[in-house]
Amino acid sequence: MKKSKLFLFSILLTAMALFLAACGGNDGADGDSNEGGDSPSAISMLTGGTSGTYYPLGGEMAKIISDETGIQTDALSSNASADNVISLQNEEAELAFVQTDVVAFAEQGINAFDGNPVDNVLAIGSLYPETIQIVTTQDSGIESVEDLAGKTVSVGAPGSGTYVNAEQLLEVHGMTMDDIDAQHLDFGESTGGIQDGNIDAAFITAGTPTGAVEGLGATADIKIVAIEQDKIDALIEEYPYYAQDTIAAGTYAGQEQDIATVAVGAMLAVTESLSEDTVYEITKAIYDNAESITHAKGEFISPEAGVEGIGIDFHPGAEKYFKEAGVLE
Incomplete structure (x- = not known):
């Protein structure tokens, strides 16, 4: 009788060990490891x-x-x-x-x-490439980055990619955020603000054509401000992750010429x-x-x-x- 009980106990221990091993064997098989594992659903x-x-x-x-x-x-x-x-x-x-x-x-x-x-x-x-676009209207009087001084300009959320791009572009033009009335708006709010006359211009870093800019072009005569070549060269020398880029003529309604600018990836x-x-x-x-x-x-x-x-x-x-x-x- 004792042998029978010992035998049954031994079987029970073996079964428990196999069960625990099976549970433990699932560790790392749920997609949390770089070594492989099941794909998440x-x-x-x-x-x-x-x-x-x-x-x-x-x-x-x-x-x-x-x-x-x-x-x-x-x-x-x-x-x-x-x-x-x-x-x-x-x-x-x-x-x-x-x-x-x-x-x-x-x-x-x-x-x-x-x-x-x-x-x-x-x-x-x-x-x-994600193109840095300085968007305004034809009647804003803004012809260059320097003309943004004293203007109300959307620069994106603090710390965002657009904000850093705006900050660095202003820097190579000898300017800072203190030289403009900086507004922290998303792309839709930025172009809406230009359309409503609440802001003068906006920095938008996005692939072209950008939907928000196209939308603005349907209701206003838009202008994309070009960046001068010497400033492009200075920006790339200081921050090598930029590359020269061109917004091709016809990208937006009424845009008859290529616009020189820069891009990140x-x-x-x-x-x-x-x-x-x-x-x-x-x-x-x-x-x-x-x-x-x-x-x-x-x-x-x-x-x-x-x-x-x-x-x-x-x-x-x-x-x-x-x-x-x-x-x-």
Whole structure:
């Protein structure tokens, strides 16, 4: 009888051990490890305001990811780059559109991230140039950056990518935010304010054509202020993440000439907690299907361009994709 009880007890202990091992074996298989694991069933992609470029483009990309990987991907409007990085840092979302300069600031712990460096956000890849546009109207009398002095100008939220771009452009023109009446508005509010006569001009950093600027052009004669070549050269020398850019004639209603300006890069960033396999599949879905994107900025998205202008480390999953594509060593 005692042997029978001991035998049954032994079986019970073995069963419990197997059960605990099985439970423990699920650790790391839920997509929280960069070494692999199961894909999540759903993820969030942070974009930007509904009147910018991130939101409509993000909607198309989210559908591609959903269709190609089976991971339900939801594109959500947000306050764009700086807030998006913080949300990724806090693991409140998995993917986000960001400016290349802003995410570099985040890693360095400067500007909006002063004292709060971000070390858990990695790159998927570059997407397209984000053009710095100084928008006003033909009858505003503003012909140059210097003419913004004393004017009411929207510069974006403090610490945002647009704000930093405005601050640095003013700097190379010998100006500061104190020289203007700075207003912190999003793109839609900025162009609405110009239309209503409440502000004189607005800095807008976004892919062209930008929906908010197109909307303004439907009701007002808009003007995009050009940046002089010597100031472009000075800006790039001081801040190498800028590149010279041109807003081609005809981009907006009534724009008859090319406009010289500068651009930074738009990119996709990801929280490092997503597995290598998951990020590989996401990266492959985006870049292998870029030709199906109908948004105007889709033409810039390619594996070759995806590795350009990245100032932070790639996620291992993205790195794997770009190496297989032969564009990264």
